[in-house]
Amino acid sequence: xxALLAVGAFIFCSCxxxxxxxxxxxxxANFAAAMQEIGAAFESETGHRAVLAFxxxxxxxxxxxxxxxxxxxxxADSQTPLRLEREGLAVVGTRFTYATGRLVLWSKxxxxxxxxxxxxxxxxxxxxxxxxxxxxxxxxxxxEALSHLGLLARLTPKFVQGENVSQTYQFVATExxxxxxIALSQVYSQGKIARGSAWVVPSELYRAIHxxxxxxxxxxxxxxxxxxxxxLRSDTARRIIQAYGYEG
Amino acid sequence: xxxxxNHIRLVLPRADFDLDVDFSFPARGxxxxxxxxxxxxxxxxRCVAGLEHAANGRVIIHGETWQDQHSNTFLPTWRRPxxxxxxxxxxxxxxxxxxxxxxxxxxxKAAGTGRNNLDAAIELxxxxxxxxxxxxxxxxxxxxxxxxxxxxxxxxxLLLLDEPLAALDYARRREILPWLERLxxxxxxxxxxVTHSAEEVARLASQxxxxxxxxxxxxxxxxxxxxxxxxxxVIGEDAGALLEARIAARDTQWHLARADFDSGSLxxxxxxxAMGRKVRLRILARDVSxxxxxxxxxxxxxxxxxxxxxxxxxxxxxxxxVRLSCGQSLxxxxxxRRAVAGLALQTGKAVWAQVKSVALVE
Amino acid sequence: xxxxxxxxxxWLTIELASLTTILLLLLATPLAWWLGHTRSPLRAAVxxxxxxxxxxxxxxxxxxxxxxxxxxxxxxxxxxAMGFGTLSFxxxxxxxxxxxxxxxxxxxxxxxxxxxxxTRPMEVAATLRARPLDAFLTVALPLAAPGFITAxxxxxxxxxxxxxxxxxxxxxxxxxxxxxxxxIYGYVEAMEYAEAHxxxxxxxxxxxxxxxxxxxxxxxxxxxxx
Numbered sequence: 006x007x008a009l010l011a012v013g014a015f016i017f018c019s020c021x022x023x024x025x026x027x028x029x030x031x032x033x034a035n036f037a038a039a040m041q042e043i044g045a046a047f048e049s050e051t052g053h054r055a056v057l058a059f060x061x062x063x064x065x066x067x068x069x070x071x072x073x074x075x076x077x078x079x080x081a082d083s084q085t086p087l088r089l090e091r092e093g094l095a096v097v098g099t100r101f102t103y104a105t106g107r108l109v110l111w112s113k114x115x116x117x118x119x120x121x122x123x124x125x126x127x128x129x130x131x132x133x134x135x136x137x138x139x140x141x142x143x144x145x146x147x148x149e150a151l152s153h154l155g156l157l158a159r160l161t162p163k164f165v166q167g168e169n170v171s172q173t174y175q176f177v178a179t180e181x182x183x184x185x186x187i188a189l190s191q192v193y194s195q196g197k198i199a200r201g202s203a204w205v206v207p208s209e210l211y212r213a214i215h216x217x218x219x220x221x222x223x224x225x226x227x228x229x230x231x232x233x234x235x236x237l238r239s240d241t242a243r244r245i246i247q248a249y250g251y252e253g
Numbered sequence: 254x255x256x257x258x259n260h261i262r263l264v265l266p267r268a269d270f271d272l273d274v275d276f277s278f279p280a281r282g283x284x285x286x287x288x289x290x291x292x293x294x295x296x297x298x299r300c301v302a303g304l305e306h307a308a309n310g311r312v313i314i315h316g317e318t319w320q321d322q323h324s325n326t327f328l329p330t331w332r333r334p335x336x337x338x339x340x341x342x343x344x345x346x347x348x349x350x351x352x353x354x355x356x357x358x359x360x361x362k363a364a365g366t367g368r369n370n371l372d373a374a375i376e377l378x379x380x381x382x383x384x385x386x387x388x389x390x391x392x393x394x395x396x397x398x399x400x401x402x403x404x405x406x407x408x409x410x411l412l413l414l415d416e417p418l419a420a421l422d423y424a425r426r427r428e429i430l431p432w433l434e435r436l437x438x439x440x441x442x443x444x445x446x447v448t449h450s451a452e453e454v455a456r457l458a459s460q461x462x463x464x465x466x467x468x469x470x471x472x473x474x475x476x477x478x479x480x481x482x483x484x485x486x487v488i489g490e491d492a493g494a495l496l497e498a499r500i501a502a503r504d505t506q507w508h509l510a511r512a513d514f515d516s517g518s519l520x521x522x523x524x525x526x527a528m529g530r531k532v533r534l535r536i537l538a539r540d541v542s543x544x545x546x547x548x549x550x551x552x553x554x555x556x557x558x559x560x561x562x563x564x565x566x567x568x569x570x571x572x573x574x575v576r577l578s579c580g581q582s583l584x585x586x587x588x589x590r591r592a593v594a595g596l597a598l599q600t601g602k603a604v605w606a607q608v609k610s611v612a613l614v615e
Numbered sequence: 616x617x618x619x620x621x622x623x624x625x626w627l628t629i630e631l632a633s634l635t636t637i638l639l640l641l642l643a644t645p646l647a648w649w650l651g652h653t654r655s656p657l658r659a660a661v662x663x664x665x666x667x668x669x670x671x672x673x674x675x676x677x678x679x680x681x682x683x684x685x686x687x688x689x690x691x692x693x694x695x696a697m698g699f700g701t702l703s704f705x706x707x708x709x710x711x712x713x714x715x716x717x718x719x720x721x722x723x724x725x726x727x728x729x730x731x732x733x734t735r736p737m738e739v740a741a742t743l744r745a746r747p748l749d750a751f752l753t754v755a756l757p758l759a760a761p762g763f764i765t766a767x768x769x770x771x772x773x774x775x776x777x778x779x780x781x782x783x784x785x786x787x788x789x790x791x792x793x794x795x796x797x798x799i800y801g802y803v804e805a806m807e808y809a810e811a812h813x814x815x816x817x818x819x820x821x822x823x824x825x826x827x828x829x830x831x832x833x834x835x836x837x838x839x840x841x
Contacts, residue, residue, distance in 0.1 A: 063804035132704055137787065139805040165704045165786025168797075168804070175678065176786065179685040181703035304738050330741035331750075337742035343735055347757040356753075357743030407744060 028055045028229045029074055031065045033081035033216060034171050035143075035188050036104065039249040040079065043242050051236070053229045061169050063140060069094055069221060076224025077233060079103060079216065081169075082142040086219035099220035103237050104251035106214035107189035108146050108206040109198075113180055118202040124184065125156050130163065134176035134185030137166045143173075146211040147186040153210045193250025216251075258316060259411070259443060263300050264309040272296055272307070272467040280315070282459030283437045283444045285475070292464040294447040295340075298413045301445065302337050303330040315410040315443075331360075336404025336412045336442075341420045342396030344388040350399050351384040357407040374402040377439070378432055394425035398432060405442075412436075412444040418453065430615075433457055451491050454479075455535050455614045480583035482565035482574045492574065493537035494584045495614070500526045509554075512611075516580020519555045521611040533614040538574060540610040541586035545596050547605050555608035559584060561600055564593060577606055584608075620789055621798060621814050628795040628818075631706070632774040635713040639721045639770050640763065642714065647725035648751070652734070665722045668715060677783025680712050684784060704786035709794075712780045720769040728762020729755065768829045775822055 032040045037059045044055045058065075062081040069075055069089060078095070080086050083102070089095040110125070112118045117129075124130075136144035144166070151157040165181075167173030170188045177185040189205060192198050218237060224230030236242055262275040272293045278284035286294045299305040301312055303319065306327065312320040314335075319328045336357075344353050358371050375381050378398040388396060397417055404412060417433075418426045430453075436444070437457060446457060454461060454475065461478040463471040471484040478484065480494045496519075498512035503523055510523040512532055519534060526532065548556065559577035567574045573593050577584040584606055588598075598604070617625070650662055668676060683690040684703040690711075691701045702708030736758060740750035756763075778796040785792035787801070795818050802811035 061804060063806060066806065067803065131700070132786070134786070137801060137804075139801060165788060168782055168787075168800070172782070175681060175783075176703075179681050180687060181681055181685045181691075181701060181784075182786075302742060304741070330738070331744050331746050335742060337739070339735065339739065343739045345736060345739070345754060345758075347754075347760075356740070356745075360744035360749070403743065413742075 028053060028076055028224075028227065028233055029058065030055050030077045030079065030233070031058050031060065031069070031073075031075040032079045033062050034059050034169060035081055035106070035190060036079055036216065039104075039190065039246055039251070042245050043237070046241050046245065047233060047236050050241070051229075051232060053232065055233060061140070074223055075221055076227055076230045077218060077220055079218045079237075081216055083215040083217040086217040089219060089221065094222050095219040096222065096225050099231075099234060100217050101219075101234075101238065102215045103218045103242075104216045104246050106143060106146075106216060106251060107208070108143060108150060108186055108211060108214070109189040109192065110184060110204040110206060111177060111187055111192050111198075111201055112184035112203070113178055113201045114183070115200075116202050118184055118204050120204060122154075122204040122206070124204075125151075125154070125160065130183035132165045132176075132182040133160055133163045134165050134167060134173045134182035134187075136170045136173045136186070137168055141167075141169045141173075142214045142216075143170045143186065143188055146206075146214050149212060150186075150206050150210040189250040191250075196248070258313075260311070260313045261297070261301060262311045263297060263307040265296065265300065265305070265307040267293070267296070267467065270467045274464070274467070274469050276462055276469050276472050278443060278445070278460050278462070280443055281441055283433075283446045283457050284460040284462060285454050285458035286445060286447045286462050286464060287454050287458075288449065288464035290449055292449075293467040294449075294464055295415055297464075298337075298415050298445060298447055301411070302335055302413055303328060303333055317410070334407070334410045336401075336407055336409035338397070338400050338404050338412070338414045338417045340416045342388070342391075342393060342400050344391075344396055344399060344403075346388050349385055349387050350380065350391070353388075353399060354384075354403050354406055357403055361407050370408050371402075371406040374405040377405070377435065378402045392425065393421045394428040397421065397425075397429055401432070401436070405436075405440075409442060412440075412442050414444060414446045416447050416449070418448070418450070430456055452614075455495055455533065476583060480576060480585050482563060482576050482585070489568070490539070491537065492585055492587065493535055493540075494582070496534040496536065496582055498532050498534050500528055500530045500532060503528070514582055516582055517557050519557075519608060519611050521613060524613065526613070535612045535614050536584060536608055537610070537612075538585035538587035540608060541577075541584055542607045542609070543575060543577075543586050543588055543592070543596065543598065544605045544607060545598075545602075548607065551607065553607040553609055555611065557584070557606045557608065559604055559606045561598060561602045561604060563600055564598060577604070579606065617813055617817060618810065620793070621795075621810070623790050624793050624795045624798045624814075625817070625821075627706075627790065627793065628775055631709060631713060631794060632771045634710055635717060635774045636721075636767050636770045638710070639714050639717055640725075640766060643718070643721035643725055643766065644756075647722045648729055648755070650722065651726045651729035666719050668717070669719050673716065673777070673779025674783055675779075676716060677712065677780040680708075680715070680780065680784050684708055684711075703784050704788060704792060706791055708784055709781060709792050712784050713774045713777055716777055716780045717770045717773045720773045721766045724762045724765040724769065725759065728759035728765075731762075732758045764829060764832060768826060771829075772822060772826060775818065 040057055044057055048054050062085050065078060066085050078086060086095060086100050090097055090100060110118055110122055118124050135147045138144035138148045151160060165176060167176055170191065173185050174187045174191045176182040192203060220230050220234055258280050260277045263272060265272040274297060286297060288294055296305065300307045300310065309322055310320055318326050319333050320326055354371055378401055380398050380402055383391060383395055383399065418429060458475040461475045462469055463478060463484055471478045471481055476495045496514045498514040500510055501513040502511035508523045509520045510526060511518050511520055512534060557579045559579040562576040562578050565574045567587060571589055572587055573590050575586040575588060577586060586606060650658060681703060682688050684701055685691045686701055694702050702711060732755060736754050737750050740754045776796060778800065781794055781797050785797060787793050787797055795814060799811050799815050
């Protein structure tokens with residue numbers, strides 16, 4: 006359900022920006038479900054409302070460069086916040102990793118993916134979905150892991166690429182692709198993988214997928230922005246983040 | 254029951270009234286369907302063509318059954334050997350005149366004789382100089398002539414013309430009428446011609462079918478029907494008789510021409526008509542007066558001895574319409590009822606008709 | 616300049632747009648004729664159905680197509696039963712998606728053209744002994760030529776610019792489903808703006824040229840066929 010919500014958030018790309026002085030937060034689509042819970046907790050704890058916009062990090066980058074009124078960015082990677090900081094569009098010294106993503110090989114079919122990922126060496130599937138490695142950190146991590154396993158050349162002809170992990174998840178969830186590499190957070194619920202079959206890719210096979218947040222230039226003089234950044238590192242927020250399958 | 258050569262019976266419910274007609278028409282000449290707008294004239298034509306389907310009906314043309322509800326016959330339009338000329342010139346705008354003319358011809362089985370027929374139609378309607386043009390390069394009159402030739406080229410058993418002059422201005426109408434007269438006199442194809450113009454009736458009709466609110470109120474030879482005193486559509490201001498005549502003599506001193514008809518002759522203005530030419534003369538009822546004795550000192554040039562056939566009330570209570578037979582021909586006279594009483598006019602009485610004005614129909 | 620991958624995407628896009636245009640015109644002609652002339656009570660419903668792709672966001676349409684083409688979806692069931700496997704991530708799948716996506720752009724101009732012709736020319740043809748199909752081919756089709764050109768322009772242009780549907784059902788496979796629009800999007804997302812500009816600029820120029828040529832043809836045609 007959470008994953009479906011994220012799908013919905015991506016599809017409609019509800020980039021609704023409040024006109025008031027409320028806090029405008031740009032959030033990577035893969036973090037949508039967790040973010041909604043954190044936003045609610047933030048509001049009940051501080052009384053401040055955070056207006057959330059979900060979308061792809063690349064699009065947010067282009068929008069921020071062109072004057073979008075976001076005060077905080079929760080990116081899907083660590084490069085974009087760094088780049089914004091260098092370009093003077095983010096407040097120096099406010100970058101931090103709010104979540105570390107975990108890569109998972111997942112299929113909707115029970116028992117299709119084994120606990121060792123041996124299915125990758127079989128010919129039991131026509132398509133394998135990955136996120137576009139150029140666009141999505143999870144895609145880059147997938148390529149890295151597959152090279153370590155020595156399977157990259159063998160699997161490349163079977164790749165179908167989603168623009169981001171949300172779309173990659175759709176390919177697999179609709180069974181148009183038998184299996185795919187997605188974010189653990191997309192199928193993780195209450196401490197376990199909710200359905201289908203999965204292999205959590207060992208973290209030594211790819212560089213950690215750090216998702217960084219940064220206070221943007223437009224949030225420099227907004228005390229609520231700084232308060233929100235602090236809240237994101239609080240125990241309350243970290244518990245929520247971990248419950249969604251990220252390393253907090 | 255004997256089946257006429259050309260016979261039409263149609264029953265078709267319509268929003269305002271039911272169409273219910275049953276008439277025959279001859280194998281030659283123009284049969285005009287005449288009546289006010291909305292009388293059902295066009296609907297009859299469309300049913301005869303099969304463009305509309307009167308479930309209850311029978312259409313027999315040239316002895317062939319095109320439609321008969323009893324034998325469950327209904328030929329689709331494209332299988333009926335007819336030609337149809339629509340009110341607005343309906344040439345195909347993507348084809349030139351020649352291709353328009355050949356469109357129907359190519360779809361007729363006997364194409365060999367058809368080719369001659371096309372040439373004849375081109376010649377008959379004088380359109381040889383237009384063959385390479387497209388529809389928008391023609392005048393309205395030229396378009397209608399091409400449309401008629403296109404219909405004729407298929408050698409139809411029946412030519413249907415739906416107010417072919419209505420969309421044209423006066424000058425164009427004058428331009429086409431002679432061609433239509435030519436068709437009437439030279440073709441052996443019967444024509445059903447829809448109009449609400451009295452002028453076209455006078456000029457073209459050989460047979461007249463008068464329609465009102467979906468019913469046939471009069472049918473017969475045109476002179477007969479026009480001289481009827483009991484047909485309301487006909488007895489308006491323009492009530493009058495129609496005579497077929499021939500130019501027989503000329504009085505050059507007084508610029509008059511004499512037209513002879515089967516039982517008399519009439520003098521009219523000499524417009525330079527050729528001797529021996531067939532003409533149609535229109536004599537309006539209001540231009541005919543009656544005397545009980547032969548007048549001697551009168552300015553009226555045309556005097557005809559007649560017998561009163563009937564006397565009917567006119568549209569105004571002060572007037573009466575008197576139907577006169579003059580040999581084989583019929584005349585109408587519009588006189589006051591007081592004059593009817595004063596002269597003791599009655600059926601069978603011999604009188605003199607004074608004709609004040611004779612119009613050449615052209 | 617354009618990379619090899621970009622050229623591949625360009626050719627694939629032209630192939631997709633051309634095939635979509637041809638197939639869609641074949642499909643839309645009888646549909647538009649029916650919509651233009653029927654008195655069936657179904658007319659309004661079918662007309663609305665044809666117009667639906669105008670309303671649905673392309674990504675939503677793509678998402679439903681993805682569901683339909685999947686192994687559990689109705690279309691997927693059908694294609695599997697016919698032995699074609701599933702159509703997602705294939706050029707054929709993209710073609711079907713494009714045809715559905717551009718359907719109103721082909722049907723509506725044709726329908727308007729047929730309606731503008733009216734019934735009279737067909738009646739005239741019938742009185743000249745033409746069977747209905749004959750009359751349709753020799754009268755209605757030539758008279759509707761401007762409508763066909765408009766439909767072809769719109770379908771072609773709309774398919775070249777198609778993005779959401781391709782993104783959803785394509786899977787971005789080079790030479791199979793990676794078209795210009797998704798590739799430009801990828802460049803923009805990856806912040807490779809120089810490549811994006813080259814490709815976007817070329818696509819704009821090409822599309823402008825195609826539309827210009829067709830537009831000129833159309834205006835010349837409409838002068839010939841008033």
